[in-house]
Amino acid sequence: MKTDPTGKPGLVIEDLHGWYAESKVLHGMQFDVREGEVLTLIGRNGAGKTSTLRAIMGIMRKRSGSIRFQGEELIRKRIYEIARKGLAYCPEERAIFASLNVKENLALPPVLRPGGVSTEELLSTFPNLQRRASSPGTKLSGGEQQMLAIARILRTGSRYLLLDEPSEGLAPVVVKEIGELILKLKAQGFTIILVEQNLRFARSVADRHVVVEHGHVVDILTADEIRQDLARVKTYLGV
Amino acid sequence: MSKNLLIALAVLAAALVAPFFVYPVTLMTILCFIVFACSFNLLLGYTGLLCFGHAMFFGSAGYITGWVVKNWGLTPELGILTGALFSAGLGFLVGLVAVKKSGISFAMITFAIAQFVYFILLQSSFTGGEDGMQNIPRKDVLGLIDVTSGFSYYYVVLAITVAAVAFFYRVVHSPFGDILKAIRDNDARVESLGFKPERFKLLALVLSAGLAGLAGGMKATVFQFATLTDVSFPISSEVIIMTLLGGLGTLTGPMVGAAFIIWLNEHLATLGEWALISQGVILLLVIMFLRRGIVGELNAWIRARRAK
Amino acid sequence: MFDFVSPQLLAGQLLIGLINGSFYAMLSMGLAIIFGLMNVVNFAHGAQYMLGAFVAWLGLNYLGIPYWGSLIIAPIVVGAFGMLLERVILRPLQHLDHLYALLATYALALIIEGLIRQRYGSTGLPYDSPITGGLRLDFMFLPWYRLWVVGFSVVTCIGAWLLIEHTKLGAYLRAANERPDIVESFGINVPRMITLTYGFGVGLAALSGVLAAPIYQVSPSMGSGLMITVFAVVVIGGIGSIMGAVVTGYILGLAEALTKVFYPEGASTVVFVVMIAVLLMKPNGLFSSSEKA
Numbered sequence: 001m002k003t004d005p006t007g008k009p010g011l012v013i014e015d016l017h018g019w020y021a022e023s024k025v026l027h028g029m030q031f032d033v034r035e036g037e038v039l040t041l042i043g044r045n046g047a048g049k050t051s052t053l054r055a056i057m058g059i060m061r062k063r064s065g066s067i068r069f070q071g072e073e074l075i076r077k078r079i080y081e082i083a084r085k086g087l088a089y090c091p092e093e094r095a096i097f098a099s100l101n102v103k104e105n106l107a108l109p110p111v112l113r114p115g116g117v118s119t120e121e122l123l124s125t126f127p128n129l130q131r132r133a134s135s136p137g138t139k140l141s142g143g144e145q146q147m148l149a150i151a152r153i154l155r156t157g158s159r160y161l162l163l164d165e166p167s168e169g170l171a172p173v174v175v176k177e178i179g180e181l182i183l184k185l186k187a188q189g190f191t192i193i194l195v196e197q198n199l200r201f202a203r204s205v206a207d208r209h210v211v212v213e214h215g216h217v218v219d220i221l222t223a224d225e226i227r228q229d230l231a232r233v234k235t236y237l238g239v
Numbered sequence: 240m241s242k243n244l245l246i247a248l249a250v251l252a253a254a255l256v257a258p259f260f261v262y263p264v265t266l267m268t269i270l271c272f273i274v275f276a277c278s279f280n281l282l283l284g285y286t287g288l289l290c291f292g293h294a295m296f297f298g299s300a301g302y303i304t305g306w307v308v309k310n311w312g313l314t315p316e317l318g319i320l321t322g323a324l325f326s327a328g329l330g331f332l333v334g335l336v337a338v339k340k341s342g343i344s345f346a347m348i349t350f351a352i353a354q355f356v357y358f359i360l361l362q363s364s365f366t367g368g369e370d371g372m373q374n375i376p377r378k379d380v381l382g383l384i385d386v387t388s389g390f391s392y393y394y395v396v397l398a399i400t401v402a403a404v405a406f407f408y409r410v411v412h413s414p415f416g417d418i419l420k421a422i423r424d425n426d427a428r429v430e431s432l433g434f435k436p437e438r439f440k441l442l443a444l445v446l447s448a449g450l451a452g453l454a455g456g457m458k459a460t461v462f463q464f465a466t467l468t469d470v471s472f473p474i475s476s477e478v479i480i481m482t483l484l485g486g487l488g489t490l491t492g493p494m495v496g497a498a499f500i501i502w503l504n505e506h507l508a509t510l511g512e513w514a515l516i517s518q519g520v521i522l523l524l525v526i527m528f529l530r531r532g533i534v535g536e537l538n539a540w541i542r543a544r545r546a547k
Numbered sequence: 548m549f550d551f552v553s554p555q556l557l558a559g560q561l562l563i564g565l566i567n568g569s570f571y572a573m574l575s576m577g578l579a580i581i582f583g584l585m586n587v588v589n590f591a592h593g594a595q596y597m598l599g600a601f602v603a604w605l606g607l608n609y610l611g612i613p614y615w616g617s618l619i620i621a622p623i624v625v626g627a628f629g630m631l632l633e634r635v636i637l638r639p640l641q642h643l644d645h646l647y648a649l650l651a652t653y654a655l656a657l658i659i660e661g662l663i664r665q666r667y668g669s670t671g672l673p674y675d676s677p678i679t680g681g682l683r684l685d686f687m688f689l690p691w692y693r694l695w696v697v698g699f700s701v702v703t704c705i706g707a708w709l710l711i712e713h714t715k716l717g718a719y720l721r722a723a724n725e726r727p728d729i730v731e732s733f734g735i736n737v738p739r740m741i742t743l744t745y746g747f748g749v750g751l752a753a754l755s756g757v758l759a760a761p762i763y764q765v766s767p768s769m770g771s772g773l774m775i776t777v778f779a780v781v782v783i784g785g786i787g788s789i790m791g792a793v794v795t796g797y798i799l800g801l802a803e804a805l806t807k808v809f810y811p812e813g814a815s816t817v818v819f820v821v822m823i824a825v826l827l828m829k830p831n832g833l834f835s836s837s838e839k840a
Contacts, residue, residue, distance in 0.1 A: 057732055059728045059732065061642070078731075078738070079728065079731040079732050079737075080731045080732075080733075080734050080735055080736050080737060080738075082732075083731070083732050083733060083734035084734045088732070088733075089729075089732045091729060095725075095726045095729040097721065097722045097725050097726070098725065099721040099722070099724070099725065100718055100721060100722060104718050107715075107718075108718055108719070108722055108730070108733065109733035109734070109735075110733065110734060110735065112734045152733075153733070156733060156734055289646050289649075289650075335827075336823055336826050336827060337826075339830050340830070342644075342645060342646065343582075343586070343588050343645055343646070343649060343786065344782070344786060346588070346646065346649060347588060347778055347781065347782050347786065348782055348822075348826065350778055351775075351778055351779040351782055351819055351822055352819065352823070354775045354779075354819060355816055355819035355820075355822075355823070358815045358816045358819070359816065361815075362812060362815075362816075476653070476657070479650065483650070511665065512661045512662075512664050512665040513661075513665070515657055515660075515661045516657065516658055516661035516662060516665065518657060519654045519655070519656075519657030519658035519661060520654075520658060522650065522651075522653070522654035522657070523636070523651060523654040523655065523658070526640065526647050526650055526651045526654065527636065527639065527640075527651070530643075530647070
């Protein structure tokens with residue numbers, strides 16, 4: 001595995017296979033994530049991007065291969081053990097709890113390690129959420145729900161964030177806000193793995209792009225490479 | 240295919256000579272439960288609906304059959320048919336309340352409705368309450384064949400059973416059966432294809448209830464006696480165990496399961512509680528380690544050997 | 548019609564209804580808590596209730612543990628047994644069709660009830676009431692013990708409701724009802740939470756069993772008889788709704804009592820008639836909030 005001189009790989013995925021019930025969706029995924037970078041997984045619908053995040057997090061139970069996080073093997077670990085190692089996951093559907101209000105949603109994740117942000121701090125960072133603290137979580141707008149879903153996982157103190165399509169279904173203004181949030185988190189030293197279909201959004205935030213097709217990695221491009229050869233990526237995505 | 244046919248013919252031949260070696264009433268009990276288990280399998284194995292009170296169809300048909308045979312002087316086969324029709328109707332009524340549900344809700348609702356039916360039959364005067372309905376006569380079948388002896392009636396019961404199993408086989412291998420299996424595997428997808436799963440589930444429930452009623456009516460004519468036990472929850476539970484033990488969603492599994500459990504009951508009858516305890520243990524072991532059932536595991540094993 | 552009913556009869560039946568309702572409420576609440584997190588209808592609930600009563604009876608007769616001690620010990624012993632069952636039997640079935648887990652709990656009920664009956668016979672064993680005497684009103688005698696049971700059940704139900712609706716622990720539970728995988732991805736040990744919740748629900752059943760011992764006799768079938776009604780209560784209240792379970796439990800206890808006074812033949816079936824009526828009008832039950840049932 002090649003390493004970049006500017007950042008050591010914190011998360012190394014090797015030969016990762018994964019199954020949903022009997023059907024195999026990941027066929028030997030191979031890539032690494034460097035400390036402090038924003039990395040996107042791009043590819044068509046059904047290519048295996050979401051499955052990759054779910055496999056890393058242990059939510060996809062049937063998986064094989066190797067997922068090493070800061071030198072430690074995660075493939076046999078359970079979801080909560082993986083979370084306690086310092087990985088956090090925000091699903092595509094956001095999973096805001098309907099039976100909890102905004103503040104309860106925000107306060108739900110426990111602070112697992114130093115660096116976990118307090119609820120008060122989060123509420124002051126996200127004034128929209130502050131205003132609606134006592135309304136049911138699912139009564140928020142799509143953009144607010146997305147903010148809540150990201151804000152929530154900052155509480156755990158995990159430094160690696162797995163975000164699944166945060167821009168999906170949101171108005172351009174809100175997408176821009178999410179992009180700014182991601183860059184701000186990066187500046188604070190968070191490492192972010194982003195699943196994206198929206199190439200323009202992905203390009204605006206990411207350092208590197210992993211192109212996924214049929215459950216394996218077909219290409220890895222840096223932000224510079226993608227700028228020079230946009231056509232190549234567009235063929236992968238079929239746009 | 241021809242091999243399967245050979246096996247079927249061998250089983251049929253064995254069934255024809257069996258009453259020369261085994262007590263006919265035991266054999267007839269097994270046949271009744273084979274039909275009952277097939278009816279249950281149609282729902283759980285092929286439609287994915289767990290009916291947790293299937294005895295309501297089995298036992299109430301027994302009373303209806305007994306009553307029409309006693310009071311209208313019907314021949315056994317017409318009595319059984321009446322019982323089956325009654326249960327099919329009961330299945331329709333249950334379906335009106337229950338088929339909007341699946342999974343656990345369906346199980347709970349059928350469980351509660353079955354208890355309701357039990358209490359109604361317990362309080363009705365025509366059932367004889369706790370004493371049961373006794374002395375159900377057995378006239379000549381079709382008005383021709385004398386069936387006062389168990390030995391001769393066995394062949395009538397065998398004929399009805401073969402017909403019922405053939406009917407079951409036709410249903411699950413028809414396009415209708417394919418839709419049921421699709422509903423079992425993915426309810427929402429069937430709906431997105433433009434079918435109304437509820438209607439198919441209702442029809443499956445009616446057919447299953449009718450078959451269960453056929454089995455119950457048959458049992459009433461075999462024992463010439465209809466009892467509350469046959470409507471009670473232990474019978475609902477027994478048919479679940481038979482079907483799972485033999486193999487859910489297999490044709491022959493429930494037959495094997497029914498034969499095994501009846502055989503076991505006969506042997507443990509004198510040991511009091513151990514019959515029920517052993518049923519619990521069997522059910523638990525099947526769920527933990529043998530979810531495909533005896534026949535299902537056997538099929539998988541044969542397939543694995545062929546693949547080599 | 549009221550002219551023919553004496554106030555004594557009415558009050559007496561209403562008290563019985565309230566007592567039965569207390570047990571329906573506590574048992575169906577335990578079922579709802581377990582179902583919410585595990586999607587399993589615990590068919591062994593009645594057997595576990597019966598075990599609670601038996602532990603109390605055995606404790607009194609062999610170890611001299613009084614009622615008040617059993618009230619604490621029996622739920623712990625039976626709850627621990629429940630946790631063992633969850634780890635060994637229910638956890639391996641967790642990711643299969645939930646009907647398997649339901650059938651497994653049913654199999655456990657068969658085994659537990661059968662073994663107890665084999666050992667202790669089917670006849671009821673007496674358990675003396677720890678509180679004697681009562682309140683003599685103009686029209687009826689109100690035993691202290693029955694008042695204690697009703698009060699205890701109301702307090703337990705309110706306590707459990709507060710725990711679930713207004714504490715952090717309850718928030719975890721509510722969230723895990725919706726998305727256990729996401730809650731676990733926050734670093735919360737959900738598998739342990741499931742074990743403890745099942746243990747808690749089972750302990751609650753055992754607690755009800757101890758409360759019941761002096762009222763009904765201690766017998767192997769005391770649970771299975773009661774559960775028939777309790778399952779109907781759960782369907783009426785909305786499967787998985789804790790509030791629905793409790794409220795419906797009390798209401799149906801009283802409804803049964805009133806039916807007994809005014810139309811005795813219908814007393815054993817009124818619950819099912821109500822259930823069918825509710826299902827026809829509100830297919831998800833009176834209090835259902837989630838669509839997963």
